[in-house]
Amino acid sequence: MAESSPLLSSHGVKSDFPSILQGKKILLATESWGPVNGVSRTTRSLVEYLCDHGVELILIAPSFKADTRQRSLWLRRLPGAALPYNPDLTVVYPFHLSDIYRQAFEPDLIYLASPASLGFQMLLQIRQLRAPPPVLLNFQTDLSAYSEIMLPAPLNQFGVWLLATVQGFLFRSRAVHTIFFPCSAIRGYLERAGAPVDRLVQLGRGVDTALFTPVQRDNIYRQQIAPEGEIILICVCRIAPEKGFEFLAHVARRLAADKIPFKLLIVGGNRNPAVENKVQRLFHGVQHHVIFTGFLTGAALARAYASADLFLHCSITETFGLVVLEAMASGLPVIARDQGGPSDIIRHGETGYLVPPRDLEGFTSLVREMSGDVIRRGAMATAARQYADDTTWERINRRAAWHMANALAHTDQESNGSRPRVRPGMIASICEQLRLMLAVGVVYLMWLIAVVPLIVHGNRFIPRAWHALQQQFQCTRPLRN
Template sequence: MDSAPFSTFPDALRGKRILLCTESFGPVNGVSRTTMMLVNHLRANGANVVVVAPHTAESTFVPKELVAAPSSAQKPEIIRIHGYPLPYNPELSIVYPARLSVLYRRSFGSAPDLIYLASPASVGFQVMLQLRQQPPERQIPIICNFQTDLAGYCAILFPWPLSNLAVLAFATVQSFLFNHTSVKTIFYPSRFVRRYLEEQRVQSDKLEVLQRGVDTELFHPARRSDILRQEIAPAGEIVLICVSRLAGEKGFGFLADAARALDARGLKFKLYIVGGNRNAAVEAEIKDSFGSLSTGRGTVIFAGFRVGEALAAAYASADIFLHCSTTETFGLVVLESMASGVPVVARDEGGPSDIVRDGETGYLTPPADLTAFVDRVMTLAKDAGLRKQFSTNARAHAEQATWERINNKVAWRMVETIDQSRRERIQAGLSQTHSSQAQAEEGIGATTTTPLLARSLPINIVQTQLANARLAAGMVAISLTWVVVGAYLVFIKVGFWIKAASTSCLPGRGGI
């Protein structure tokens, strides 16, 4: 695999039918943007891709969707399935049970050549569970891309002991599903994720590193805007930037503490935070955590969502990028910042540990050491020459990570997986033929074939019923896991609503 010509797309994949299941699709977050880039690349090179993704409650991206049943000349580009939107992030949903046979019928009319699971969770878990109940000759090969640390999110968002139970539940489910023979490859983005998967006893020969690419034309130092800098820092303050969805698991508590510490040290700075949350209560809670730095003095500026050239200009117009999350499996925003020529200060945990070269393109600090983090920011803020050196190094490093090469690597693995599956089926067929011949040589003639067949029919029926029972039990287990998670998130949502309602009634807040 390492010697494959990743500069080219494999001709053998053109026309192959790929069912790509993802938990989100659109410019929602780094994971979904990565999936979009892969889908676009595969389709542009002739692969036959149908996407399965949940409906979104408040979507910023609505792709073309054909609701009519597919014919031989027409297939849907994306199949949306229903689910319950997460209160913390309505762009993501816990999907309701969906039969794999229905997805086959709605996509290609029959089984695909390969199934690709992007960051499997509520959709991916269902697909893997249903496939493992199929007989070997009907098991479609699976490639997974592990991009979201669900257990890590649960550990941060949920209170004890629910956090421990949720982490254990996800670890158990993932270990059970990933170890099945139908799962051929699990891409992982960083050493942090590989260690986690190995702890779940996933076979090492299935694991393959797959980092992410960056659009080095869009994210470029030339996007720096003097107009935007004047708007952000009219007095010439140092501009710090953070690009992230506003959510508790993204490390905003740490960032707020860092901002207060920098202010206490007398640094003249503006912290420009790009991102938001479709849940207004969550967004308000994050903003309130910065206190007077945001509400009174304007040291912290919340810019809201930015995409495309506006996002690229925000990156390039800053001096230092601050990354405070410890749950990122990769951290695409870190690479986008480096492509923009902006050095990074990040906590040394998760994906950024594999992206940032400490002392060359930025700094990595111990995850819990606020003082070390602030010290590194101060060092860069006070030394323009060092920032320029780091900026040059960061841009050079990002230029080596192109989407085309990374997506071609996925395409080559798809071809190898499809070929391997075909060879295994051929060998299985030969084994059955050889077994029949051996039985004939041992004197088992045609007269015994019919009784054996007659006896095998009830056995097959029993096996089918057992498989259905196991599938039902597994679906119930997974559904209960998501029900518990969903119930807790509903509880949180109600709490946010009550808090927002009570706040709005306070004097000076627009209440009556």
């Protein structure tokens, strides 16, 4: 379905913005709007692109306490409960779809960014509509991987099964036209979960090559970070148990034991101080080599990237790895564990290196070699920047827009111009009303079973997660390939 549009070229995208979208009403629901993470940045780029081209858009997102900006009329926050191990993420309380429609508008198309607590509820209720608008969703977060890492046994295996079952069921809805996925590993997971293969479309992420560029390199900043001329290693990610910090700490210890002169710049944070403290304690004994900057954005983040010499990526739960692409745009070679999204981005031996996820010695050896090889770092830096130049947000967003146009055209063809417009939420028959009530009830049940334990136990799960991850460099969970 998703690939058979008369509007799309043979390469899946055209060079201009699809005129069919101009003036259309799109409801965009995202699980993250405000926090510094890949989903939020990706969604913001798409929103700006659509608005710049005349699309009428309403944005729905969970509540976010740190959002101090003036709220625009087209943004509505839904209440929920923040996750204890990552307060930037909110689990939305159960809601009724008709409430959103009444306060927003009747959309021509719905776009779900990284559907989870908000997107799942919308998909479940959209299934009950007699004439739903076409739906596109972007699968950007491997919730199953997080469940297996964060939840204690046997709840972790139940979480994996529940998510696969729910996702497969919801993604098969007749309203779902396109399911974007970021990398080949995630495609395999979606297929096994039962998502329709003919609706799967690979859509990566772009990078702002004007912001993230080698010209942002700041020698004064470098002198502050590495006053003795040490090589600067950088890691950029949210401070969280699943981001591979245990592995990174082992790398740092081995480099220090080998007397390698280095500084490790860790950019990122977590609004839960307990999590940040856990991460910092991992580097006990080598703390004089490590600098935690906290969250950085914009020019400050670009300066940090460009002022480093080598990017280290130790997470094994990334569906794409936007930070890898930003590092490459900044002219940095990348050494990453060969799992998930980075495996599709990095050209091994050309723009960086991919290391088997459990190969701590191999990872450390490459860092050691690259630290002393200025010529090789320079050649890889040039190749990395060239790769990033071909991966811009303009290309990615345009491709997404043409698939939206495809969905609208397909809907018009099916209805032959006579598709009845039924206001969502105003379902006429008693039978359909009962089905909708049942669907909302199922959401409550799922929420009680899968989410409430996290909220009730709170930080009790964090030590368990760290205990499991202490052996991560020896016993790594393979991402579904």
